[in-house]
Amino acid sequence: MSPEIIFDPYTNLYSEATSLTRSSEVRDLMSVTGRADIISFAGGLPYIEGLPHEDITAAMETVIRESYTEAFQYGETEGKGTLKEMLVEVMAREGLHAEPEHVLITTGSQQALDLLARTLIDPGDPIVIEGPTYIGALTAFRPADPGFITVPLDEDGMQIDVLAAKLAGLEGPPPKFIYVVPNFHNPGGVTMSGERRRDLLALAEKYDLLIIEDNPYGLLRFEGEPCEPLASHDRRRVVYVSTLSKIISPGIRTGWVLAPAPIFDRLVNLKQSADLCSPSLSQLFAEQFLRQGLWNKNLDNIRPIYRSRRDAMLQSLEEYFPEEARWTRPQGGLFIWVELPRYLDSAKMLPLSILQKVAYVPGAAFYVGGAGSNFMRLNFSFAEEDRIAEGIKRLSKVVKKEMVLYRSLGLDH
Numbered sequence: 001m002s003p004e005i006i007f008d009p010y011t012n013l014y015s016e017a018t019s020l021t022r023s024s025e026v027r028d029l030m031s032v033t034g035r036a037d038i039i040s041f042a043g044g045l046p047y048i049e050g051l052p053h054e055d056i057t058a059a060m061e062t063v064i065r066e067s068y069t070e071a072f073q074y075g076e077t078e079g080k081g082t083l084k085e086m087l088v089e090v091m092a093r094e095g096l097h098a099e100p101e102h103v104l105i106t107t108g109s110q111q112a113l114d115l116l117a118r119t120l121i122d123p124g125d126p127i128v129i130e131g132p133t134y135i136g137a138l139t140a141f142r143p144a145d146p147g148f149i150t151v152p153l154d155e156d157g158m159q160i161d162v163l164a165a166k167l168a169g170l171e172g173p174p175p176k177f178i179y180v181v182p183n184f185h186n187p188g189g190v191t192m193s194g195e196r197r198r199d200l201l202a203l204a205e206k207y208d209l210l211i212i213e214d215n216p217y218g219l220l221r222f223e224g225e226p227c228e229p230l231a232s233h234d235r236r237r238v239v240y241v242s243t244l245s246k247i248i249s250p251g252i253r254t255g256w257v258l259a260p261a262p263i264f265d266r267l268v269n270l271k272q273s274a275d276l277c278s279p280s281l282s283q284l285f286a287e288q289f290l291r292q293g294l295w296n297k298n299l300d301n302i303r304p305i306y307r308s309r310r311d312a313m314l315q316s317l318e319e320y321f322p323e324e325a326r327w328t329r330p331q332g333g334l335f336i337w338v339e340l341p342r343y344l345d346s347a348k349m350l351p352l353s354i355l356q357k358v359a360y361v362p363g364a365a366f367y368v369g370g371a372g373s374n375f376m377r378l379n380f381s382f383a384e385e386d387r388i389a390e391g392i393k394r395l396s397k398v399v400k401k402e403m404v405l406y407r408s409l410g411l412d413h
């Protein structure tokens, strides 16, 4: 909220939906964590400095020289056909074979989540989410006022046996969809195993449910064997969402959704009311970047950087964090998910951490209804190795000090 708002005279004008929106904790934090003196593990920022600057300038010049009118004109709501053809190639890299006419280009994949929420959810409709889940998905789904059914994650992703039990015990209407981030989960860092993917698809079949598969990080794998997207096994039941934010840049705001034709049509109608079309300039630039194979160059460049930053963070956690803490060991992506002793509250600890000039995102932000308070999400892609080591060292002191305090008060249970 803006600091100057003390009294809001417009309160009785707001819709129900806006009162269900909350300012995301990540966004609120960004104002502080952007300061140069803070070591930030808070954002989900890719390493933009790693992009090939000269190639980018050349690609942008080509767009302006060869497609000036198109670049600065409105475009089709569905998105530019020639970019869709390139996105089909990006999906094929992960084993998902699609047709350009089923791809809707969105203004970031965040817009795809928002459009899906508005297309599918009526107030009170149940939907299934992972616990923890992506904050932006909660932000997108909340205004539609669903009933959230949370299924916990473990090392192999969503616990499908828990989902099965919840579905079996459900009274009332079935969930509108199951929302999952199967690769290098944000914030969990874990990847859904092949077996769990098969079980999830079988359950969706059994109960006739739709799955929303959100896959921004699949191509950011730096070790281990990739798993095929859920959508590659069932295009009728799986709506697939992805983005160029992590393989090119979040600044171009280019994402997409691959959906069955009837859902696709509804999404297009809603997108028309949201923004008419995604920016033509971004789409043309993205197309050039993909067509010239610069995305592969960029991925080859950033994967080893992220890997070495992940290693630096894991090593520092091992070295400095209390032995009661646990954390995930992601094989790709941007995040490590840390579990602290149950009695600690990572949201209460955050101001102390910021005083020590380190920031993270408290775990409760990734849950509906109060769970996750002893977890924190750490981003490893943004800070350099020496800053990571220093940041984790400082953070460990804050954690250990809190533990001593709780113990001395007898509150360590």
Ligand SMILES: Cc1ncc(COP(=O)(O)O)c(C=O)c1O
Pocket: 044, 107, 108, 109, 110, 111, 134, 136, 181, 186, 214, 216, 242, 243, 244, 245, 250, 254, 255
């Ligand atoms: C799981 C997940 N989905 C969607 C997004 C949104 O990405 P964008 O809107 O930049 O495409 C993010 C961004 O961090 C994410 O982590």
